[in-house]
Amino acid sequence: MVERNSTFGRRGLNQEVREFVQRESSSEESLLRTFIGPNADKFLQLHEKKQVRKRAWRFNWTAFFFTLPWLFYRKMYLYGIVVLLIPILIALIFPRLSSSSGLGLAVAIGMQGSGFYLDAVRRRIGKIEALGLPAAERDDLLRERRGVSAIGASFGALIVIALMNLPFVLQAVAKLPACDDPGAVQITRNALQKSFQEDGTTAKSLDLTDFKQQSADTDKDRRVCSFTAMVDGRAVGYFAELTWHNREELQYQVKVFKDLQELRR
Numbered sequence: 001m002v003e004r005n006s007t008f009g010r011r012g013l014n015q016e017v018r019e020f021v022q023r024e025s026s027s028e029e030s031l032l033r034t035f036i037g038p039n040a041d042k043f044l045q046l047h048e049k050k051q052v053r054k055r056a057w058r059f060n061w062t063a064f065f066f067t068l069p070w071l072f073y074r075k076m077y078l079y080g081i082v083v084l085l086i087p088i089l090i091a092l093i094f095p096r097l098s099s100s101s102g103l104g105l106a107v108a109i110g111m112q113g114s115g116f117y118l119d120a121v122r123r124r125i126g127k128i129e130a131l132g133l134p135a136a137e138r139d140d141l142l143r144e145r146r147g148v149s150a151i152g153a154s155f156g157a158l159i160v161i162a163l164m165n166l167p168f169v170l171q172a173v174a175k176l177p178a179c180d181d182p183g184a185v186q187i188t189r190n191a192l193q194k195s196f197q198e199d200g201t202t203a204k205s206l207d208l209t210d211f212k213q214q215s216a217d218t219d220k221d222r223r224v225c226s227f228t229a230m231v232d233g234r235a236v237g238y239f240a241e242l243t244w245h246n247r248e249e250l251q252y253q254v255k256v257f258k259d260l261q262e263l264r265r
Helices: 002-036 040-052 061-065 067-073 075-091 096-131 135-144 150-173 181-199 260-264
Strands: 208-213 220-232 234-246 250-257
Touching: 002 040, 002 096, 040 096, 061 067, 061 096, 067 075, 067 096, 067 150, 075 096, 075 208, 096 135, 096 250, 150 208, 150 220, 181 208, 181 234
Parallel strands: none
Antiparallel strands: 208 220, 220 234, 234 250
């Protein structure tokens, strides 16, 4: 009899534990559903998977195609700022990888974005529960601080549109550098040295001075400059023509001529 009662006691205890876990799980799902709002079901499915396997993930196609608007819609502003900054840093440090960085980030957010969002939601719910409010007030506060923002999504979309149009704006307002711009002077020097090499001329010393613009300021695609080259102490007059090599990337080129007649050919 003692052994039967003991077995029955263990079964009863296990049943109570299961019921407690079910109540806690149901309560947590209810809080998640209240806070998440629209499309809560797909996040709850991922939540259930994570209860079994912590590294479980679910690909979010909305987050993949509309990464920044989705992050801002779900109030994940810090992640959104990171997504904006990473391509800039990659372009500065690894220019050759800049074209593929955006796609890589979109794939990463598509794979892990829902999990990141669930973690953020749990933290926010935990802070609200820590206030110790009655259930009704707690649920009202959850809805008030609900994890979506239509304004955030619109702001994210505007940022994307602005970034997409930025190259065209930069091209429209781009101007060739001034005649005495240090970068233009250096490229002019290189072009003149190249012409010397082609002519078989050697110059031990070469200084460029007295740069003056000869073309009109209204011509945005071409700039003509006159300058004096001190070649081994001898002053020689030249003309330099600055034109766009690749306007999309704001790259220009310089050609050097001895006189205007040669330049106009």
